[in-house]
Amino acid sequence: MPAVELHVHLEGTLEPELIMALAERNRVELPYADLDDLRSRYSFTDLQSFLDLYYANMAVLRTAEDFHDLTTAYLARAREAGVRHAEVFLDVQAHTGRGIRAAEVIDGVTSALATGGDHGITTGLIVTFLRHLPGAEALATLQELLTLDAPLLGVGLCSTELTSHASEFAPAFDLARAHGLHAVAHAGEEGPPQNVWDVLDILRVERVDHGVRAMEDPVLVRRLADERVPLTVCPLSNVRLRVVDTIADHPLRTMLEAGLVVTVNSDDPAYFGGYVDENLRQVADALALGPEELLTLARNGVESAFVDDARRAELD
Numbered sequence: 001m002p003a004v005e006l007h008v009h010l011e012g013t014l015e016p017e018l019i020m021a022l023a024e025r026n027r028v029e030l031p032y033a034d035l036d037d038l039r040s041r042y043s044f045t046d047l048q049s050f051l052d053l054y055y056a057n058m059a060v061l062r063t064a065e066d067f068h069d070l071t072t073a074y075l076a077r078a079r080e081a082g083v084r085h086a087e088v089f090l091d092v093q094a095h096t097g098r099g100i101r102a103a104e105v106i107d108g109v110t111s112a113l114a115t116g117g118d119h120g121i122t123t124g125l126i127v128t129f130l131r132h133l134p135g136a137e138a139l140a141t142l143q144e145l146l147t148l149d150a151p152l153l154g155v156g157l158c159s160t161e162l163t164s165h166a167s168e169f170a171p172a173f174d175l176a177r178a179h180g181l182h183a184v185a186h187a188g189e190e191g192p193p194q195n196v197w198d199v200l201d202i203l204r205v206e207r208v209d210h211g212v213r214a215m216e217d218p219v220l221v222r223r224l225a226d227e228r229v230p231l232t233v234c235p236l237s238n239v240r241l242r243v244v245d246t247i248a249d250h251p252l253r254t255m256l257e258a259g260l261v262v263t264v265n266s267d268d269p270a271y272f273g274g275y276v277d278e279n280l281r282q283v284a285d286a287l288a289l290g291p292e293e294l295l296t297l298a299r300n301g302v303e304s305a306f307v308d309d310a311r312r313a314e315l316d
């Protein structure tokens with residue numbers, strides 16, 4: 001089982017039951033009759049069709065307590081999956097953009113992450129800038145988080161890849177680096193291999209989130225392998241968002257054979273049919289991964305984590 005999870009959006013762990021409970025607690029009117037009606041919407045045709053529901057459901061997250069409860073529920077489930085170290089993404093702009101204060105979001109999430117130790121889990125928080133919003137807003141968000149002394153491990157970039165250029169986000173990533181933060185970015189999920197080149201060269205990311213479409217560019221594959229740039233792959237996400245047709249068509253085995261540092265992760269487990277344990281189980285079954293390949297995946301996760309040598313040795 002995987003010891004490490006490096007690609008999970010906290011908001012993507014918001015389960016339908018918690019959506020309904022928080023809606024009631026906060027008296028938020030949802031456009032769903034009931035839980036079954038909500039569940040019936042979890043069928044996606046592409047990334048955008050998912051993002052529409054994902055952002056809409058966040059309306060129930062209002063207070064620090066809500067963010068605390070969301071994060072605590074994730075930690076409990078991650079522990080069940082055998083996770084011992086998790087680096088979680090938080091879409092701060094998706095909340096500040098609807099009038100929730102950044103401090104409220106950060107307080108709730110970080111107070112819960114601090115209890116990770118009770119679950120035997122070390123954690124890190126990565127604020128993911130939203131690529132459908134202007135680069136200047138990403139920069140302003142990071143500046144506010146720095147003012148708040150938010151305990152960040154790094155910055156990332158997510159949401160749709162198709163409507164902006166990575167260079168817009170260079171000022172935010174440069175500021176993050178100047179403050180010693182790590183850098184990752186979603187690329188090569190629905191967008192072309194050039195997007196992977198761009199986040200490597202322009203944003204100077206240390207890991208690529210998804211990156212499955214890098215396989216279309218042999219020169220890029222060689223670079224990623226040579227530089228041992230980790231790719232945080234999310235098999236069930238790729239199936240549910242139609243990046244691949246079925247789990248049996250997933251390129252994960254080919255990626256391993258190409259020498260890529262691939263890790264298996266859950267992305268938005270409440271939406272895509274499983275947490276990291278289920279992702280690993282399904283992809284291992286479908287691609288007939290053997291013990292050696294499973295060990296490589298686990299070791300890749302440990303190698304790719306932003307932890308110190310002592311913690312890395314414990315996880316290995």
Ligand code: ES4
Pocket residue numbers: 009012047054158159160186189237241267268
């Ligand atoms: C995401 Cl699957 C995926 N891709 C890009 N951005 C995202 N944010 C949350 N899930």
Ligand code: ZN
Pocket residue numbers: 007009158186209267268
């Ligand atoms: Zn993601």
